[in-house]
Amino acid sequence: MTELLDIYRTLKSKTWVDLTHQINEKSPNFPALPALEKKALFTHKDGFFVEQFTVVGQYGTHLDPPIHFVEGARYLDEIDLKDLLLPLYVIDKSAAVIENNDYEITKQDILDFEAEYGPIAPKSFVAFRSDLSKRWPSQDAIRNLDEDGVQRTPGWSHEALEYLIEERQVKAVGHETLDTDLGVSAAKHGGSLSEEYYLLSKDIYQLEVLANLD
Template identity: 30%
Template sequence: MCPPNCLHAVCEKATRRGLLKSGFTLGIAAMAGAGSLAGGARPASAATDTGPLSFSKITDMSHTLYEGFPTFSGERWFEMERPVTWEKDRVNLNRWTLMEHTGTHIDAPLHFSEDGNSVDLIPVADLLCPLAIIDIRAKAAADADAYLTPDDIAAWEAQHGEIPEGACVAMNSGWAAHLKTEKYTGLDAEGKNHTPGFHHEAARFLIEERSVRGIAVDTLSLDRGLASGEFPVHYDWLGSGRWGVECIASMDEIAPSGAYVFVGAPKVAGGSGGPSRIVALH
């Protein structure tokens, strides 16, 4: 068992020794080549073609999960009790009660399909992939009901080239900055939510025309808002055997192309998703 903060301490030492400044090289060819997508999608080969991954910076794309983290309904989906304390027991041990889809988290295919992979069955090689960040902050600022559309994908590709095979396509709507405000849930007086999301035609394009492993959003939902009770992107995307990530952060610190992302998904038997640590390597 790793003592608390041991990984953090290792990273801090590595930084002090200048490793981050000079850059890491990570051999990922064998691992990435082992992954595959369900639902007939083309196998990802970008990582195997490029060889070892070099990066000089690690960015945490996760929000800290806390009691009262926003949900569309306003319900508390995460609570932490402290039955064992340092003062009483000379050790700290907490009990968590949570819904799987709270905080920065992954949606497994099972979340919106009858027999898709549960979170523990997602191949680990599918959780490390190129990252393509599509910026829709300007139109989201003007309209909270904005979509990421096929036109946004086309504009990104005109500037950066075709989305890499096996990529995660992330929507940067600027919503991460609203976490501690009412705008994050977008709840209006009529009980309707107003938050940006993927248009279902954009999701269909990525499924049918690009070999993409995952999509990610800085909002609470892959779909735009949840007021209608309809989830076309969830059903199409997760139903195709792919995964999604919601409530990511820190995209302003990462270039639109060239980075990789690792999704630290929980390995819970039968889980439809769960809080995750999302890390960008760039």
Template identity: 30%
Template sequence: MCNACLIESVKSSMLSRRQIFAGAAASGAAAVAMAAMGAQPALAQARGKVLDLTHVLDEKFPTFDGAPGIAYEEAVNFDKNGYQLWKLTIFEHSGTHIDAPLHFSRDGASVAELKPESLICPLCVIDITAKARDDANATLDAADIEAWIRANGDIPAGACVAMNSGWGAKVGTPEFRNTPDGNFAFPGFAKSATDLLAGMNVAAIASDTLSLDPGNSADFAVHHSWLPGGRYGIENLANIEQLPATGATIFVGAPKHARGTGGPARVMAVI
């Protein structure tokens, strides 16, 4: 074979290889692009509504002991530095917040030790607004749970069971925390209810009031029995009246500080 012919043969072979590689690369790029395009419509077609269940925490939000739950101190001034920064002093159990097992046990799990999978839960909402209209210290009891199950089906293991007492409408008024004569008064869970839920392996309970226990509780029976069992609670949920009885999923953005007995949380639901 002449040198010229050999050179042409090599060039032809190289061109063929380039075309093969280019075709493979193009096919790979097309596959990636198709995958990306396939993902976008899936996101765009999502119909779930996101509902914020979190009250804004400021110095005026009611707390159990009456002291402001948060304080601000300017750490960096914008006019002087071109950016701004606050130093915050926060009581763990302020605003919409989580109660970790450590809150009512000497060596229970801290808020940082809660399993991530326990913070995303099917949400079951039990309405006791009728009871709460007649009794400021009304409780969600075992009979309410049994009635809910008859109407809606079983409560799944790992669920969060939330009480809707209608108390969120009172935020910003003295009645959210007290009777006119200054006594604690707000709805909560009865121990009969939480004992029943514990047997169903429920992960969490949540209230739209200042506490898991009712305002007139003298012994915090629910706190003492529910939290040391390795479960957690959420207090001061917002917008709970906008949730369906079943079908929503709750996402609990719990804080993750060491030794935390709880802390303000950003809580949301997808309906």
């Protein structure tokens, strides 16, 4: 018990950062999915307050389990709880995204990060900081559509994901955007999210629409 209390006190003494957005009816979300709906079932006039929420799983800040794209793959409840407690590495390319909304994070970006901070440990969580979360809660600013309706947002390159999954053996990746893939790349392939399919097919989970990575 003493050891557990020591761990508890150590954790409580640290600064905690919430990487999620507030969830409500106006939260930016994938356009094909409905917005959150809520209604009060009971109010304090009834003696207690209860609200009902109707919301899809992939809404606001969320975790995508492999089943999201891959038939027969793991559901959320099949991910080991210990695999949800991971060391976090944040690769900051926010300055590059300011210059180029279509920035695609590369393997070289990760190698440069490792040259400065050391190798990414196996069974880790790696997040791509773009600062798109600072555009919240505007749906238009988050999606950043051009005149042709193409989403001009950053994303992961295949080589970057392949390096993290195959060589660094990470457990999860994350980003601030609505999608894994570069917006223009997805549009070029008819809306197909090939990089998201790739990582989920490797039994990796991802966290989307993250916040506060700075």
